Each structure stands twice: as C-alpha cells, then as structure tokens.
Amino acid sequence: MDLNILLVVAALHAVVLIVPGPDVLLVSQTALARTRRAALLAGLGVVLGISVWASLALLGIGLLFEAFPWVHGVIRVAGGLYLLWMGYSLWRSSARPDTQAAPVQAPLSDLAALRAGFLTNIANPKAAVFFGSVFSGVLGTDAGSGVKLAAFGIIVGLSLGWFALVALGMSTASMQGAYLRARRGVDRVAGSLMLGFGTLLLASRE
Template identity: 75%
Template sequence: MQLLLLIAALHLVVLVIPGPDVLLVSQTALARSRRAALFAGLGVVLGISCWAGLALLGINALFTAFPWLHGIIKVAGGLYLLYLGAVLWRSSLRNGEAGAPVPVPMGDLRALRAGLLTNISNPKAAVFFGSVFSSVLGAHTSPGLKLAAFAVIVCLSVAWFVLVALGMSTAPMQNLYLRARRGLDRAAGTLMVGFGGLLLASRE
C-alpha cells in the first residue's frame, strides 16, 4: 500500500505541473467544446497508459541499450509541439477580426488523436515512466502489484483530465476565452513553441 501511495503521489505531481498535455486539454475545452476536451483528455490517458505499460515491460533497458531511440522521440516530440504552436498562432491570426467568434467544432477522433500524439511525443513522459516509475517499482515487484500500480496511474490520469476538461469548458470560462481569444491563442501557441524548443535544445 505504501508503494502504491508513493506512485500515486509522484504521478499527481507530474500531472498537475502545467505542460503540453494540460495546455492541450485546457485550450480544447476553451476553444472547442467539453466533448472535444474529454476526447483529447482520453487521448492523453491512452498515451500515459502506453508509457506505463512499456515501463512495466522494461522500457528503461531499451533506452539504455539504444540511447538514440530516446533522441528520436525527443526530436519528434519537439517538432510536433512546434507544429501545434504554429497552428494556434495561425488560428489567432485567422480569428482575430472584430465580432463574436463561436467555438469551432472538433471531431472526436481528431481530438483523441491530438491528445494521444501530444503525450506520446513528449519525452518527459518517457523519462518519468522509464526511470522514476520503473525505479520505484523495482525489478522484483510482483505482477499483482505492477497491475495495481498501472491501475492507479490510469485512474488518476482519467480523474485529472476529466476535471480539467469539465472545469475549463464551463460557460464563464468559455465566455472569458471568447472575449480574449486572439491573445490567449497566441499565448498558448507561444507556450507550445517554447515546450518544443526546449525539447529540441535539451541535451538529455
């Protein structure tokens, strides 16, 4: 039980620290719809599930044997975040005219894919699950405890991103966003570009 509580605490810290995943779900909730944000959050959770599952299968050993693999993930992730930032900036220019813009619909599959790709392409997730998560569990942890740890990770992720999607898609939050859409899209785009640039510039 103590081990599961430790894993839960570590994962909560990683979840609540603002990053590409939280930014994507929040921006989708504000600019699109609650449904789209929930599907984007589901995509993020699927990505987290993939990383957690790979960690339980020994992804740390894979990165140790093939260090270039982590480099490929880092570059791909950085480029994808730069792309998302450019999309947000282009949206701010296109929707910056006077008037009362309305949320643009976003298909379920597209939102799900955006969340999945944002998480999968984030090497920080690979670092957490490939090192911290794997180290806490240890090589001799029983299969039952590993399964319980996986369940804890998934359940906490679902709860957090549902909370973000519901909270950011309320009418007051969306109305606030619509009144300042151009600036907020540019701020979100700049943050995405910043995240991507940091990944590409980092040496580890």
C-alpha cells in the same frame, strides 16, 4: 511494503499530472476554444498515451533506452517538432478575425480530438523519462504482477480523473465566454508555450 510503493507511485504521478505541461495546455485550450466533448476526448487521448508509456515501463523500456540511447533521441526530436507545429497552428488561429471564432473555433471531430491528445503525450520524451526511470525505479525489479497491475490502475485512474476535471472546469460557459473576449491573446500565449516546450525538447540533450 507494497502499499507504501503504491502510495509513492500515486504521489509522484499526481505531482507530474498537476504541473502544467503540454498535456494540460492542450486539454485546457481545447475546452476553451472547442467543446466540452472535444476536451474530454483530448484528455482521453492523453490518458491512452500515458497508458502506453506505463505499459512499456512495466515491460522494461528503461533497459531499451540504456541499450539504445538513440531511441530516446528520436522521440525527443519528433516530440519537439510536433509541439512546434501545434504552437504554429495556435498562432495561425489567433490571426483569424474574431467574427470567424464565434461561438468557438471550428468543430473538432472525435477522432481528431482523441488523436491530438494521444500524440501530444506519446511524443513527449519527458513522459518516457518519467515512466522509464522514476516509475520503473520506484516499483523495482522485484515487484510482483499484482503490484504492477495495481500501479498501472492507479496511474490510469488518476490520469482519467485529472483530465476530466480539467476538461469539465475549463469548458464552462463562463470560461468559454472569457476566452472569446480574449481569444487572440489566449491563443498566442498557448501557442507561445507550445513553441517553448518544443524548443526546449529540441535543445535538450537528456
């Protein structure tokens, strides 16, 4: 039944959203080190990236990967390099004196925050794999346009809700105060995780 398919789509995407990854790490770190507005815009950028992947999945990106495997390889390498750059930037930020970090890091423009979120998601080949195989597989080739549109709405709605929750929760005064007291350690952990994600992507053969 169509309802069962949509419930499976919702459950699978909820799990993918909640499991920590580059997207959640970016929005969380932006909320702690920047501003709530910047974090919300970074989250919106991530959702825009998710929307692109979901749209491509509905248009048959899985078939593209099967016909041209090198396309996925290009995405993997580009994504890995981007995450390595982000990890390096966080480590470089952690080296600045604490007097340069109050109350938070340098202001981030709306466009820069939106772009960071979008690029973090769109450069993640794991998103391509999920939407190109799992998402497409659950919907099936016989799904009608109504079911596809509903599935797209569920994906976008859940993503908006989750990243808004992360941005709002991590940008409270108490959370930002705790971040300022441990800024260098937090930035280095976040940077190390980004470097790890990037390295894993570059080393992956999938």
